Amino acid sequence: MGLIGKHQTKLLPMQFGGIAHGNDFTHKRLRKIAKKLGYNHSSIHNLCSTWLVNPHDSVKIANLTTIIGKHFLKHEFGHNVPGIEDLPDIGEWPKWWRGVTSLYAAEIAINHIYSSTLGHQHESTALDHPSYSAESVWNAWHIHCLHNPEYFAKFAHRKELRKFLEHQPEDRIKEIVNAGSRDMVLFEVLNEYEKIQMKNAIPNGKIVVRDYVRALAWRKAYSAVGAINLD
Template identity: 35%
Template sequence: MKRAIVVYVEGKRELLLQFGCLYTSYRSIQSKDTDLVVFGPKQTLELLPDECIKIEYDSPYHNYPYLNSISCIASSQSDSVLKNYEYILRTDADTFLTPAWNSFYPVHFTAGLGKYAFDSEVSRKLKDLSRLFGLNHRGIHNIGTSHYGKTTQIKTVCELSLLISEYILAAEFNETEGSWPGWYRGVTSMYSGEIAINHLIDSLVIDPDKLDFSSTSDDRIERHPHIHCWHTDEVFSKFQFAAGNYNHLRMETLNPSIIKDYCTFISLKALIELDIMKSAF
């Protein structure tokens, strides 16, 4: 079995810092069956370590960058490389892998837990849009942003999700941003992913312990293969890290078996080892 972690990275300081941490975590777990596949503009890819599998792709969605990680997989540029993998994890740059990834082989399409459809208006709108498109919505809401499954499944979901996102952005949010936590433009890609997955995926597992687990947790790393940095200033915070507020910490004082310390340890290790991190700071 061959697997890939797939991300999109463009040359923004915060994304380069985040990717540096993801890459360092990937290198540290020494997975024998997983490649790190990176899509992005040519000038960005030139900054990244050569151990990555690099695919040149400049996303056209500059006004809505949340579609970057979807459109790159849906694009024709992905076909020649992704066909080499049986399973892929589509995720974001602000994530970490832990050693638990090396024994994480779910049988079914797996996602983390999303937090975007707790308002009855949102749930109703998602089902109404599914009917408008002639798609089946099975009533599964709050599907997380990271998706792990067979490559053919991930690509098909991305293709449909991209089309739905384009419609939602044009028809629903052309003149308004909406209002969080109600119907809101900022989570359009989550809406479209939910609609696509409900229609295309017969067996879905939402497992927040395995995907998109919080970087601020005191849990041990053994049960959590994939960590996501959410919008917080608590340790570990991608914002505090980007601000340089962890640079004074000593690695030997951290306990890398605990998630928040693990993320901090990996981020400091990335600062020491990677030129892209040093230049970003």
């Protein structure tokens, strides 16, 4: 079963990513919409994109999320919607944002489906763990690259990558060849994984999430750019 029995961060059979998004306005509005649509809401907020549930439940959540999401897109954004008249049509992050409709809809769906059992213990920062985290990579089961200016975040990496692509091919090759320190980060994580898996070792946790994600992202970028350099 891989790391399930050996990982230092344990998960419940039913677990959801629990990374903060939104604010009090968001949470109050989601509860109000749930009530309006006839769904139960247990006031469990900040449920993120990752659902660790049995396959049957995952289908139920996905189907209900789709139904609720369609309602949101049609009726819960825009200047004519009571309570958000002062917001742009796409909303405003983090108050009320059209771009995370799937999170809003899934929160209502999960609260409704598990209304009798859902509690804060079912939120976990080990799932959807932020990519800019300075915690050990072994505190995360799943990493989520969020939309913010933190190190490491996907938009900041995109800017770095565009700047890298502006370099001459020979300069790009030099940087790729000299990427040993980043490769060592990946090697260290792989080495620790093998020790945990094969020898039941306790991870030392020296590599933090943000360094691991950055090294992995650049290794993939370098691999892709290699084809460009051939031209």
